[in-house]
Structure formats: structure tokens, C-alpha cells
Amino acid sequence: MRRAMFRGFALSLACAFSVAAGTAQAADTSVTPRTYNVWQWNVAGNTIHDGSLTDGLVDQAVDSIVNRGADFAAFNELCQNQYSAIITELRARAWPVDGNTSFARFEPSLPAGDADVCAGSAYGNALFSKHPLGSADRVTLPTDGTAEARNLLCAPLADGLGTVFCTTHLTTDPDFKSTQLKAVFDQLATYDTPIIAGDFNVQPHHKKLNPYYAPSVNTVANDGNTGSYRELDDADSAHCPGHGESTTDAPSDNKCGIAAKIDLVFVRESTLAGPYSADSLAPSTACTGVAACSDHRVLIGTVTVQ
Template identity: 65%
Template sequence: MRLHGIRRRGVRLMLAGVLAGVLLPAAATQAEAAAARTYTVWQWNVAGNAIHGGSTTDGMVDQAAASVVNRDADFAGFNELCQGQYNALVSELRAKGWPADPQNFARFEPSRQAGNSSVCHGEAFGNGLFSKRPLGAAARITLPDDGTAEKRNLLCAPLADGTATRFCTTHITTNQSFNVAQLDSVRQKLEGYHTAGETVLIAGDFNAQPHYGRLNSFYAPSLDVPNYSNNTGAYRELDDNDTGNCLGYGEWTADGTPDATPPCGGKAKIDLIFARESALAGPYSEDSLAISTSCTGVPACSDHRIVIGTVTVN
């Protein structure tokens, strides 16, 4: 009887061990997803067709890849990127040893398909995203049509590491009426990811300045400073706490004349990096870099600045 009891206890212990082996990975995954982690997000509208004409040899690709690596970015978003430039960036970043998985770190989605010789020498043109860590399957969401030849999109991809972290990039139309519709479409998709338990970081050219009313549905009410008192959203832009430049607004990002004067004067800020306020688990900050004039054959490497943000999230 005693021996029989020992065997039974042994069976129970073995079963407990098996169950623990089944349950521990799920518990570990949940703990990993909940743990605070810090990411650096890098964003640039490169004007790949308008300024570079699709060139991969005038210095823009080299400078972009070097900046991503030198700034130790975790994610990088590109707008107005030609397919050939995207391919060259994949090669450059691989050669520099930036991605942990050289075969699974980049995604591209055209907003103009290949075949139009007046754009990128006939190549596709659109948004690209890159990740230091391996990526899962990308989501490619077409935004409300503004009636032009360019079909704007939201490009997102999750990390494959079990942290439920997703990175997105987008380039919103300049048409004000459709700008609103596209912003709403992007925001609804971000909220859908949040409801599904994901932490999303989004960077891109929103063609809307922080003080525009159409971004009130993005910014959280906790951003309550002059010029920013009617917010109804759930997000913080990583430069909205910049007291050294323009509190609530941040540093300018785009050359040229803005369609509405920024609250602190100067040029426009339309390249933005957002994180959901409920996901914040520590400090955040953002800077925009001076536009390089080192590209050959053009006065400047873009009409947009590179924007770099760092954030700690759950």
C-alpha cells in the first residue's frame, strides 16, 4: 500500500511537471508582453521621387542607412520611397549588421504602383518600414481615396518576439477634406490594435500640424497647454513635452511655407511619432535633425527633417 501511494504521488508530480511545462511558456509570454521596454523610432520623408528622381547613388540611401545605425534605432519609417531605394536600403542595412534577422526586417507598400515612367523611373513608390528585430506578417491598409493617382496607405508590422509590439508608418494626403478622413481611418485602426492587446508606435508624415483641430482626436486631454486645450484622443506625440522649443508642438520638421502659422512661429511640424498614453511606462522625447545638404546634384537631401523619438512603453 505504501509503495502504491508513492507511485501515485510520483504520477501526480509528473503530471504537475508536464502541466507546468505547458503553462510556463504562456505565462512567460504574458510577462514579456507586460514588461516595460524602450524603443527608438526613426522617421524620414525622403522625397525619393520629387528630389532624388529614384536615385540610389546620390547619397540619400547611404546617409539614411548610416543615420539609422548611428542613432541605434529600433524602428525606421520612410515616406515617398522608390522601390529601388527601398531595395538599396535593405542591402545597406544588412551590410552594416543592423538587423538581428537579415531576412526578416523590412516591409514596403506602394502608394503608386510600378509602370508610371514619370515617377521613380517607372518603379513603385510608397512607404517602407524597417525593424532591428524580426517582424511578423505586415498589415497593408488602404486609406480613403482622395481621388488622385496616389493611393495612400497605412503600413504596420508586429515584432515576432511575443511582446505584442507593432510599428506603423503612413503618409497622409495634403487634401484637407480627405486628410481628415484618412486620419480618422488611421486612428480607428490604431485603436483596433489597442483593443486586441497590442502596443503600437506610429511614425509618418501626417500633413497636419499638432495645433490643427483635426488632430484633437489623436492627442490625449492630458496635453492641456495654450493652443492645445480641446483634445479628445488617447495619444501623445513624442515631442509634445518639448519646453525648449514650443510646448505642445515641438520642433519643425518640414521645409517650405506652412498652410497655417505654427503657434511659436517658424516652419511646420507635420512629421509625427505617436504612442498611446495608456502604454507609456516612462519618459519620452523627440528631436528633428537638420536637413543634410551632402547629396549630390540636389541642394538638399529632402524637404523634410529626420525625426527621432525615444519612448518607454508597456
């Protein structure tokens, strides 16, 4: 009975979702288009690295951010001590430009103090920006009943042009994904030009993401969409059109016969001012003591918005 009630609730959420999608703000065409390189990685900072600062994770992440020319970088499953080390390393590499000292934000989903999590450090999501950031919005998502307080972390660029960069890491529990997706969607609707990169734990072809993807995304691998967003890998004709490349090695029921894609970068379709693209990168094997630095791939993308 509980599952049947939830299915009805999820259906009503999807309907409300679709209505909200149609009310997205139009882009201000008087502003010069801006091009951003976006970088996203779920690093498994606790489950694979136990909060380590010396096994290569920090170095590999910073090398990738700098070498890929990222303007924005988003992390999921990052320990706060690793976050602090990344700040130090990015400063040493002169990645934040123009003396930018306000370029990083962290929001815990598990607090510090548990010796079995991140070596006692807090655990959560983080944002980094080459250019200065303004005050962050920190939204705790509806609970899935676990100890982890899933969240959405967003911060605007301080230039006042309306670009807001966000990250999130949603629940793995299917019974609570729709409510968390709606909470994220509703917060994004309050921004002029949102860009969100994160581990959604939902694949592009699943119906729960229909309220996100715009109807213009209509392929064999991803149809029935009613939303207002494009995902930066959805236009790649060589890798599962409408869906994009795998970001994990987990099995999937998608129609392209590839592994699961759950790491996504969404941009509101009405703000697009040119082509966009994304690529999924094989995880580094340079971290000591593990076969790969993460069980997720780095997702990089480029987008021009107005």
C-alpha cells in the first residue's frame, strides 16, 4: 500500500514538475554570451579513500581541473579535509584568477566527528570557481530516512551577470528520488542562468528525469520529456544520442547497451547561446592502494549561455 501511495504521489509531483518547467525565466539577450568549461566528479572520498590526503586523489583532481581548463568544478562524496587540500593546491597552481580568494564552497551531508567517516572530517559536496563567487545557497533536500542529509549547493558568480553554479548528490533510494529531484528543480527555477553538475543517481532515460529534459530531447534512448533543460552530453551523435556516455561501470537498462550514466550537467535550454558538448573521462589509476581513483568518471563539458 505504501508503494502504491508513493507512485500516486510521484505522478502528481511529475505533473507539477512539468507545469513549473514551463515557467522558466527567459534569458536576458542584452548580456554578452559567456562560455564556461564545467568539470564534475564523484570522488568517493570516503568509501574508496577513507579521507586520505596522501594517496593521490587530491593531486589527480587538481591536475584534471587545471589541465582541462575548468571554469567551474563540482565534487560529490568529498571529505572536508580533502576540500581544504584542494583549495591549497589550486591556489598554488594559480587557478583562481585575479587574486580570487572567494572561489570555493562546501556543504556537509554528514558532519565531522565520526572516526569511520572521512577520518573524522565532514563529508559532502563542494564547488570551485576560477572567478569569484557570491554567497552560497545551501538547501537540505527532503530526507530519505538515512543519516545523510542530502543537499543542493549553489553559488552565483560575483560578476552580477546571473550565472549560478550548483551541485547535488541525490539519494540512491528510488522511493525518494522524485521528491529530491523536485526540490532541486524548484530551487533552480529561482535563478536566471543556472548550471548544475552532480551525481543525480538517476539515468537520462528514466521517467523521473522527464520533467528536466526539454521536449527537444526526443530520441530512441530518451523520449517523453516535458521539461526545460538540456544535459551537456545529450547532443553527442556518436555516443547514445539524447543520453550520452557512461559515467560509471554499473549495468544499465538503457537502449544503447552501455553502462550507467548518473553524473549529469544541466543547463536551461532558454539560456543557451551556442553549441554545447561533454565528455566522460576514464578515472585515473594513479591513486595508491586502489585500482582506480573513483568508481565514477570525470564528466567535463563546455557551454555558452546568455
